[in-house]
Amino acid sequence: MGKHLVVQKFGGSSLANVERIQSVAQRVVSYKKRKRDLVVVVSALGDTTDELVALAHKINAEPPEREMDMLLSTGEQISVSLLAMAIHKLGFEAISFTGAQVGIITDTTHTRARIIRINTEKIREELRNGKIVIVAGFQGVTLNQDITTLGRGGSDLTAVALAKELSADECEIYTDVEGIFTTDPRIEPKARKIDAITYDEMLEMASLGAQVMQARSIEVAKKFNVPIHVRSSFNTVNGTMIVKEVKRMEDALVTGITINRNEAKITICNVPDQPGVAAKIFKELSEGGVNVDMIVQNVSHTRKTDISFTVSKAELAKTRKIARKVCREINAEDILENQGVARVSIVGVGMKTHPGVAARMFDALAKHRINIEMISTSDISISCIIKKRYAEAAVKALHEKFKLG
Amino acid sequence: MGKHLVVQKFGGSSLANVERIQSVAQRVVSYKKRKRDLVVVVSALGDTTDELVALAHKINAEPPEREMDMLLSTGEQISVSLLAMAIHKLGFEAISFTGAQVGIITDTTHTRARIIRINTEKIREELRNGKIVIVAGFQGVTLNQDITTLGRGGSDLTAVALAKELSADECEIYTDVEGIFTTDPRIEPKARKIDAITYDEMLEMASLGAQVMQARSIEVAKKFNVPIHVRSSFNTVNGTMIVKEVKRMEDALVTGITINRNEAKITICNVPDQPGVAAKIFKELSEGGVNVDMIVQNVSHTRKTDISFTVSKAELAKTRKIARKVCREINAEDILENQGVARVSIVGVGMKTHPGVAARMFDALAKHRINIEMISTSDISISCIIKKRYAEAAVKALHEKFKLG
Numbered sequence: 001m002g003k004h005l006v007v008q009k010f011g012g013s014s015l016a017n018v019e020r021i022q023s024v025a026q027r028v029v030s031y032k033k034r035k036r037d038l039v040v041v042v043s044a045l046g047d048t049t050d051e052l053v054a055l056a057h058k059i060n061a062e063p064p065e066r067e068m069d070m071l072l073s074t075g076e077q078i079s080v081s082l083l084a085m086a087i088h089k090l091g092f093e094a095i096s097f098t099g100a101q102v103g104i105i106t107d108t109t110h111t112r113a114r115i116i117r118i119n120t121e122k123i124r125e126e127l128r129n130g131k132i133v134i135v136a137g138f139q140g141v142t143l144n145q146d147i148t149t150l151g152r153g154g155s156d157l158t159a160v161a162l163a164k165e166l167s168a169d170e171c172e173i174y175t176d177v178e179g180i181f182t183t184d185p186r187i188e189p190k191a192r193k194i195d196a197i198t199y200d201e202m203l204e205m206a207s208l209g210a211q212v213m214q215a216r217s218i219e220v221a222k223k224f225n226v227p228i229h230v231r232s233s234f235n236t237v238n239g240t241m242i243v244k245e246v247k248r249m250e251d252a253l254v255t256g257i258t259i260n261r262n263e264a265k266i267t268i269c270n271v272p273d274q275p276g277v278a279a280k281i282f283k284e285l286s287e288g289g290v291n292v293d294m295i296v297q298n299v300s301h302t303r304k305t306d307i308s309f310t311v312s313k314a315e316l317a318k319t320r321k322i323a324r325k326v327c328r329e330i331n332a333e334d335i336l337e338n339q340g341v342a343r344v345s346i347v348g349v350g351m352k353t354h355p356g357v358a359a360r361m362f363d364a365l366a367k368h369r370i371n372i373e374m375i376s377t378s379d380i381s382i383s384c385i386i387k388k389r390y391a392e393a394a395v396k397a398l399h400e401k402f403k404l405g
Numbered sequence: 406m407g408k409h410l411v412v413q414k415f416g417g418s419s420l421a422n423v424e425r426i427q428s429v430a431q432r433v434v435s436y437k438k439r440k441r442d443l444v445v446v447v448s449a450l451g452d453t454t455d456e457l458v459a460l461a462h463k464i465n466a467e468p469p470e471r472e473m474d475m476l477l478s479t480g481e482q483i484s485v486s487l488l489a490m491a492i493h494k495l496g497f498e499a500i501s502f503t504g505a506q507v508g509i510i511t512d513t514t515h516t517r518a519r520i521i522r523i524n525t526e527k528i529r530e531e532l533r534n535g536k537i538v539i540v541a542g543f544q545g546v547t548l549n550q551d552i553t554t555l556g557r558g559g560s561d562l563t564a565v566a567l568a569k570e571l572s573a574d575e576c577e578i579y580t581d582v583e584g585i586f587t588t589d590p591r592i593e594p595k596a597r598k599i600d601a602i603t604y605d606e607m608l609e610m611a612s613l614g615a616q617v618m619q620a621r622s623i624e625v626a627k628k629f630n631v632p633i634h635v636r637s638s639f640n641t642v643n644g645t646m647i648v649k650e651v652k653r654m655e656d657a658l659v660t661g662i663t664i665n666r667n668e669a670k671i672t673i674c675n676v677p678d679q680p681g682v683a684a685k686i687f688k689e690l691s692e693g694g695v696n697v698d699m700i701v702q703n704v705s706h707t708r709k710t711d712i713s714f715t716v717s718k719a720e721l722a723k724t725r726k727i728a729r730k731v732c733r734e735i736n737a738e739d740i741l742e743n744q745g746v747a748r749v750s751i752v753g754v755g756m757k758t759h760p761g762v763a764a765r766m767f768d769a770l771a772k773h774r775i776n777i778e779m780i781s782t783s784d785i786s787i788s789c790i791i792k793k794r795y796a797e798a799a800v801k802a803l804h805e806k807f808k809l810g
Contacts, residue, residue: 088465
């Protein structure tokens with residue numbers, strides 16, 4: 001291309017009403033004036049997707065997924081055309097495309113399709129014509145011309161994938177917050193915006209509850225080393241860079257703290273301690289479509305043990321039903337459930353090389369008399385399940401302990 | 406195909422809410438149970454198109470037409486997916502398609518594109534698979550994959566064109582009235598549903614104000630001799646057949662009476678009576694985008710004459726501006742405008758062979774002391790401009806006179 005190419009993605013909250021659409025157009029045009037080539041990816045306006053889902057469910061509680069994609073993809077199509085109109089109003093040339101038109105080819109897994117390839121020729125041609133290219137996020141098309149969607153947050157994936165295919169110089173994700181923060185600023189006012197974070201840390205934070213970016217898009221960015229700039233659509237302040245490696249003298253022990261209050265804890269009590277029992281429990285749950293999060297089973301001193309796990313509250317009813325059935329089959333004694341829990345996690349690549357981080361976390365919680373009910377760790381994160389009413393205190397304690405303020 | 410194939414088109418009012426969508430699904434399924442092959446064409450839900458137009462105009466008073474088509478086509482895409490979901494809910498297989506997916510290829514005249522051809526292979530394949538095929542009306546796609554729309558009422562055109570290309574046995578247009586009436590039943594309660602009407606009569610009635618079907622779609626039906634059944638989506642009563650020739654012992658003198666109260670009458674007074682003056686007036690109006698309806702110029706006994714014409718009220722401001730300019734250039738004396746008029750027309754193929762119909766019309770109006778301000782005739786219609794306050798009385802008088810009750 002030669003020219004500096006930027007892929008920008010604007011989420012639904014950045015396009016929630018006419019004024020915001022006009023303000024996004026202003027921002028896009030301000031880049032164009034600086035002689036950038038621009039590809040803009042947009043989500044559906046505001047809560048459009050949720051509204052369409054609700055409408056579909058009024059008609060059919062289990063709508064065919066192909067038809068659901070047909071329906072939901074209209075949301076982004078509305079956004080691209082309106083943004084193109086707003087840019088024209090400012091005197092610049094813009095052209096909008098659906099995922100199908102631009103050639104985002106996916107597999108046939110409706111509602112959560114995977115991108116197979118992107119034909120960028122049409123985009124390149126319009127960029128050569130001097131146009132601002134606007135692409136509907138979240139959607140693609142199968143080789144058979146059926147419309148597909150990429151799953152929630154899929155517009156991020158569209159942006160990252162286009163940035164990769166077009167060898168863009170920058171990929172900017174505009175959102176309603178100023179970037180990635182050390183923790184949720186609504187809980188800890190001392191939370192600090194992180195200037196740069198690694199893909200791995202961001203992936204861990206996304207899977208632990210930080211909702212700024214879709215995890216799959218970060219995976220793709222990591223795979224192809226596409227640097228991402230997460231920033232606010234309401235001001236021009238620099239946000240957070242998500243990159244392969246952060247140039248710091250030393251990796252911070254802890255980069256961020258996440259909190260997730262949407263999980264419930266299930267304990268299957270007095271499970272016979274023999275091979276295959278855990279496998280049976282989690283196989284049944286998996287086949288029932290339940291997404292199990294943390295799993296903890298401790299060593300037992302008798303022939304019985306307890307197995308605890310967490311699931312999203314939305315899946316609790318389904319989980320209960322399956323767990324009761326399995327409980328009978330494996331002769332377990334009882335099932336306990338607890339919705340009054342929260343998961344607090346610390347994330348940081350520095351943990352890999354610094355021992356003692358877990359101990360410091362537990363110490364901070366203990367000092368505030370916060371009891372830990374479950375613990376789970378990964379390479380770069382440590383999570384504790386605690387009582388929900390202590391969640392905010394825990395976040396503040398950890399934020400202080402690891403000097404993130 | 407072998408099997409009996411029906412193309413059904415449902416308008417926006419038939420799909421205005423969840424209950425109506427479900428009721429359309431019920432009707433479609435009842436046909437399918439009778440072993441019909443079914444292709445269903447749908448418009449956007451309720452007032453969706455108007456709402457999208459209003460939204461676009463908030464952003465850009467003159468939106469690029471390509472982007473307008475991109476926006477408006479989402480309306481029908483929402484309808485097809487929801488109807489497919491509703492049919493699945495009833496246990497039948499349906500598959501929805503956009504105009505682009507189904508291969509409705511148009512020229513590049515955005516917002517009023519003309520169909521070039523239709524690739525029916527995809528539809529035929531899904532019919533062979535036993536599926537109910539649902540097609541988004543009103544839209545097509547250019548050879549360059551840009552989405553186009555066919556103009557207001559374009560879903561009728563989609564249905565008629567598909568019926569032709571698929572050699573359908575029937576083409577049913579479902580609407581919120583029971584068929585074509587001798588006149589507007591809200592004005593004349595004695596108005597009677599017409600069992601059968603010719604293409605020519607229907608075309609005349611459509612252009613004179615009857616709003617049941619889009620005129621272009623009737624032209625296409627006439628060209629390819631596609632019989633159309635206009636009927637209510639709220640009951641199962643037979644509606645009106647629109648056909649080439651109506652098998653009647655004798656053609657009715659008058660088939661229907663139309664009324665149009667959305668026109669304004671303009672008179673350019675004391676125009677020099679010389680060649681080229683009328684041409685200049687109507688050329689300028691045409692170039693200014695004004696759609697002139699009736700034109701009347703009487704013989705003059707001096708060197709000056711008056712030229713009167715009617716335009717839709719929506720175009721009055723534009724017309725006034727152009728007329729004033731022309732008025733100065735041709736040295737005409739003055740411009741009069743009158744918004745208090747109505748156009749009442751009688752339509753019937755019988756007029757061709759029966760003289761004296763006009764006299765009977767004028768007589769009926771005279772008996773009710775209704776003054777006629779302008780007269781214009783075609784092969785199968787006679788229109789009179791009268792004072793708007795007499796419009797309903799005129800319709801009733803004519804309905805009585807021609808024994809349409």
